[in-house]
Amino acid sequence: MDIVNDEFYMSLALDLAERAQGQTGINPVVGCVIVKDGALAGVGTHLERGTPHAEIHALNMAGTKAAGSTVYVTLEPCSHYGSTPPCSERLIAEGVKRVVVACEDPNPLVAGKGIQMLRAAGIEVVTGILRERALRLNEAFIKFITTGQPFVTLKTASTLDGKIASKTGDSKWISSEESRELVHTLRHRHQGIMVGVSTVIADNPSLTTRLSVGGLHPVRIIVDSSLRMPLDSHVVSDGTAPTWILTTEQADEGKRTLLEERGVQVIPCGEGPRVDLKAAIAKLGQMGISSILLEGGGTLNGAMLEQKLVDRLIQFIAPKIIGGYDAPGNFMFSGYEQMNQAIVLTGLESKRLGDNIYITGIPVWM
Numbered sequence: 001m002d003i004v005n006d007e008f009y010m011s012l013a014l015d016l017a018e019r020a021q022g023q024t025g026i027n028p029v030v031g032c033v034i035v036k037d038g039a040l041a042g043v044g045t046h047l048e049r050g051t052p053h054a055e056i057h058a059l060n061m062a063g064t065k066a067a068g069s070t071v072y073v074t075l076e077p078c079s080h081y082g083s084t085p086p087c088s089e090r091l092i093a094e095g096v097k098r099v100v101v102a103c104e105d106p107n108p109l110v111a112g113k114g115i116q117m118l119r120a121a122g123i124e125v126v127t128g129i130l131r132e133r134a135l136r137l138n139e140a141f142i143k144f145i146t147t148g149q150p151f152v153t154l155k156t157a158s159t160l161d162g163k164i165a166s167k168t169g170d171s172k173w174i175s176s177e178e179s180r181e182l183v184h185t186l187r188h189r190h191q192g193i194m195v196g197v198s199t200v201i202a203d204n205p206s207l208t209t210r211l212s213v214g215g216l217h218p219v220r221i222i223v224d225s226s227l228r229m230p231l232d233s234h235v236v237s238d239g240t241a242p243t244w245i246l247t248t249e250q251a252d253e254g255k256r257t258l259l260e261e262r263g264v265q266v267i268p269c270g271e272g273p274r275v276d277l278k279a280a281i282a283k284l285g286q287m288g289i290s291s292i293l294l295e296g297g298g299t300l301n302g303a304m305l306e307q308k309l310v311d312r313l314i315q316f317i318a319p320k321i322i323g324g325y326d327a328p329g330n331f332m333f334s335g336y337e338q339m340n341q342a343i344v345l346t347g348l349e350s351k352r353l354g355d356n357i358y359i360t361g362i363p364v365w366m
């Protein structure tokens with residue numbers, strides 16, 4: 001890569017932040033690069049909630065070279081006392097000359113105050129360098145810190161005719177190996193993974209992250225209105241990751257006790273007969289889940305879409321046609337009458353993964 005302008009160092013800071021995606025909990029991912037006299041002097045990334053921010057690691061590495069340096073940081077330096085003292089204060093104390101910021105911090109405790117503090121101390125501050133990439137990287141944090149609600153990514157894999165299984169229920173495999181690998185990266189990067197109990201009954205999935213380099217398991221969140229969860233399913237019995245069941249006030253007390261005895265957390269959401277999905281999502285936010293990977297089936301996907309609870313959609317499309325009038329589709333709901341009522345996606349991105357097409361976009365909710 002050629003050194004042309006500020007983007008050269010900011011893209012490194014963004015790479016550092018990107019590699020930590022999934023490990024900072026409800027905190028943002030942030031990267032920082034310090035440049036002194038035209039050479040790298042320090043790098044840092046925020047690793048885990050409750051531990052030092054990116055700027056602190058980079059400043060510690062730069063040592064006395066911090067004075068008079070340019071600091072590249074992917075998120076506005078903080079101005080508040082949280083688990084750690086404000087990064088802006090430290091940058092001022094170190095005597096840095098210039099701070100280049102990709103995007104502002106939407107946290108109401110910061111929201112421009114960090115930049116103000118730096119400018120008031122006579123530091124030159126430039127903002128908006130690679131801003132779009134920085135915003136995309138922290139889309140879940142941005143939603144969570146401003147609304148208290150988790151960011152929901154709906155992920156699905158279907159044939160060209162929109163089926164997620166054959167008419168007999170066979171689904172192994174629709175998508176390519178490359179697509180299935182990417183799913184594990186997505187699991188690592190989300191705090192929760194959500195499916196319906198029908199998926200557990202049909203496939204007995206473990207819903208864990210399996211990457212050659214290891215990875216973090218999301219909390220397994222199962223929507224199960226009438227506690228049909230089999231006690232011998234992997235998610236109940238394998239102890240690999242926490243399992244939470246979303247159910248209703250009508251749920252059978254005896255079955256609830258059996259699940260709780262096995263370490264499963266049972267969370268009533270609404271009177272019933274079905275789980276109140278809006279209430280469930282709000283509750284998951286209160287429980288500290290800031291991002292959810294929704295892996296369907298079709299009925300849960302459809303219900304989540306119908307209730308406008310999806311923030312991003314990712315679909316893998318395989319060049320296969322399976323047919324079947326009753327074969328399940330990826331979005332099952334009663335549907336709209338007019339094409340102008342259709343759910344529309346913006347910000348489309350696509351690429352090929354093996355012989356699959358990966359497509360992602362953001363549903364526009366009106």
Ligand code: AOF
Nearest residue numbers: 030046053054077078082083084087107
């Ligand atoms: C930065 N650099 O690397 C991060 C920032 O709980 P605390 O004390 O870690 O504070 C978390 C808040 O600090 C978080 O919501 C966001 O506003 C900011 N995160 N800021 O300057 C960093 N991780």
Ligand code: ZN
Nearest residue numbers: 053077078087
């Ligand atoms: Zn900070």
